[in-house]
Amino acid sequence: MRQAESDLVRALPLFENVSEKHFDELMSTAFLQRFPRGVTLIREGDLPDFLHIVVEGTVELFASHDSHETALDILEPVTTFILAAVIRDDVYLKSARTLTPAQILMIPAPAVRNAFDRDAAFARALVNELAVRYRCVVRSLKNEKLRNSAERLANWLLQEEAHQGNNRRVSLEIDKRTLASRLGMTPENLSRNLAQLSKHGVSKSGADLAIDDIAALRQFAKPNSLIDQ
Amino acid sequence: MRQAESDLVRALPLFENVSEKHFDELMSTAFLQRFPRGVTLIREGDLPDFLHIVVEGTVELFASHDSHETALDILEPVTTFILAAVIRDDVYLKSARTLTPAQILMIPAPAVRNAFDRDAAFARALVNELAVRYRCVVRSLKNEKLRNSAERLANWLLQEEAHQGNNRRVSLEIDKRTLASRLGMTPENLSRNLAQLSKHGVSKSGADLAIDDIAALRQFAKPNSLIDQ
DNA sequence: CGTGGGGTTGATACAGTTCAAGATACGTGG
DNA sequence: CCACGTATCTTGAACTGTATCAACCCCACG
Numbered sequence A, B: 001m002r003q004a005e006s007d008l009v010r011a012l013p014l015f016e017n018v019s020e021k022h023f024d025e026l027m028s029t030a031f032l033q034r035f036p037r038g039v040t041l042i043r044e045g046d047l048p049d050f051l052h053i054v055v056e057g058t059v060e061l062f063a064s065h066d067s068h069e070t071a072l073d074i075l076e077p078v079t080t081f082i083l084a085a086v087i088r089d090d091v092y093l094k095s096a097r098t099l100t101p102a103q104i105l106m107i108p109a110p111a112v113r114n115a116f117d118r119d120a121a122f123a124r125a126l127v128n129e130l131a132v133r134y135r136c137v138v139r140s141l142k143n144e145k146l147r148n149s150a151e152r153l154a155n156w157l158l159q160e161e162a163h164q165g166n167n168r169r170v171s172l173e174i175d176k177r178t179l180a181s182r183l184g185m186t187p188e189n190l191s192r193n194l195a196q197l198s199k200h201g202v203s204k205s206g207a208d209l210a211i212d213d214i215a216a217l218r219q220f221a222k223p224n225s226l227i228d229q
Numbered sequence C: 001c002g003t004g005g006g007g008t009t010g011a012t013a014c015a016g017t018t019c020a021a022g023a024t025a026c027g028t029g030g
Numbered sequence D: 001c002c003a004c005g006t007a008t009c010t011t012g013a014a015c016t017g018t019a020t021c022a023a024c025c026c027c028a029c030g
Helices: A003-010 A020-029 A083-088 A108-116 A120-146 A147-162 A174-184 A189-198 A214-221 B004-008 B020-029 B085-090 B107-119 B119-144 B147-164 B176-182 B187-202 B214-221
Strands: A031-035 A040-042 A050-056 A059-065 A067-073 A079-081 A095-100 A103-107 A169-171 A202-205 A208-211 B033-037 B039-044 B052-057 B059-065 B068-075 B079-081 B095-098 B101-106 B169-171 B202-205 B208-212
Touching: A003 A020, A020 A067, A020 A103, A020 A108, A050 A083, A050 A108, A059 B119, A067 A174, A079 A174, A083 A120, A103 A108, A103 B059, A108 A120, A108 B119, A120 A147, A120 B068, A120 B085, A120 B107, A120 B119, A147 A169, A147 A189, A147 A208, A147 A214, A174 A189, A174 B095, A189 A202, A189 A214, B004 B020, B004 B052, B004 B095, B004 B101, B020 B101, B020 B107, B033 B187, B052 B085, B052 B107, B059 B079, B059 B176, B068 B119, B068 B176, B079 B176, B085 B095, B085 B107, B085 B119, B095 B119, B095 B214, B101 B107, B101 B208, B107 B119, B119 B147, B147 B169, B147 B208, B147 B214, B187 B202, B187 B214
Parallel strands: none
Antiparallel strands: A031 A103, A040 A095, A050 A079, A050 A103, A059 A067, A059 A095, A169 A208, A202 A208, B033 B101, B039 B095, B052 B079, B052 B101, B059 B068, B059 B095, B169 B208, B202 B208
């Protein structure tokens, strides 16, 4: 593992106040692995072997039930995932796969629990990390229960526009089918919803979207700081 | 605050390994308050003043958006709530109201954060508590995204039957309108779904339900250990 | 040039909401 | 104890949202 990646991980809030000694111990047992696109990294129901950190590429968290599948989150660097399962030493509730070629840092789960037991700063950082994550899932749940699919799409567009630099353009980095699943709708429905949004200031040319009238889009989307961001 | 309630709270996993000294400090600043039914305890968007613990009665966590409201959880004793907001010192993402007369233990948020900074055992207990909560919300999100309303009801019945003593009867302790909201449907839809479940081994007489053929109900509900429980 | 996968479009069916009306249960005061 | 008024729940009908299935399109790639 090169210094560049190590620095990226070190800069994570999760490791901010961890002692040099404990951080080095964690990293000495960890390894950085490259995966091609479309690899399943973990499977729901399995017990956790490693804490995973996306260092490069995009990772989809998803879950299946009764021959249906839904995307629960889409992760970009630098993000830890399946932390709760590692802490509890309990089965994963989500599966994960790479959406692009990716580099994943894998820290053995026992090492994480060990550091958690011995390093108070790490334990405190874990509390903060989990609290942030908890709040993210609550937002997702509210998004699902309080909005229809067109509104979810509109708000996703607004967030993505901000994320991509506030220049009134959004380029779709991921499959529309994956985006549809992430937004809780079918690909067909996403297609129709996108077409409908032309009434609310959005125009599209292939994988590039433009927000021509952001006020109109906001009026339709009704963004809410207690759901979005 | 009487010894009985103090003991209940002390027995929570959250306080299990906290030193006597720190626990007493927390409790000395806390107070136990009685509320009638239907009182709003906290409002989403407000900053947290207290960590709340339901000691007696039932509390609904809910959220509103665009003149719609949805129940996110229904809590029974003994349960903490809005822990993540207290830790992060950030606005509540949920509101809470009493569904019955209730006793709530309220611990000032600064005292909680103080104990978290000084007591490593408490910090570790918080990690576990948040990890458990995180996993509960993930289950709820999967439940919403992967099941239709009738299946959610069927699985709720199965869980409730187990919770109420595995005697093939379920009595509705809460309003059907609240239950409907909790299960992500309208009261009308709940009523129709309940009627439909008579095809799958459930019979009803008012607020009392009986599961006459639990195998049939299970077959319809398709319970999943990675969503339920 | 085919071929195939992702995306779109159309037709249809089902799930869920809404609005309105009726039924039932429940607490209160007579 | 009954009658009444109010809440809650149920039922019906119409409508909206979403999924499904099938056909088609389009471009990238062999």
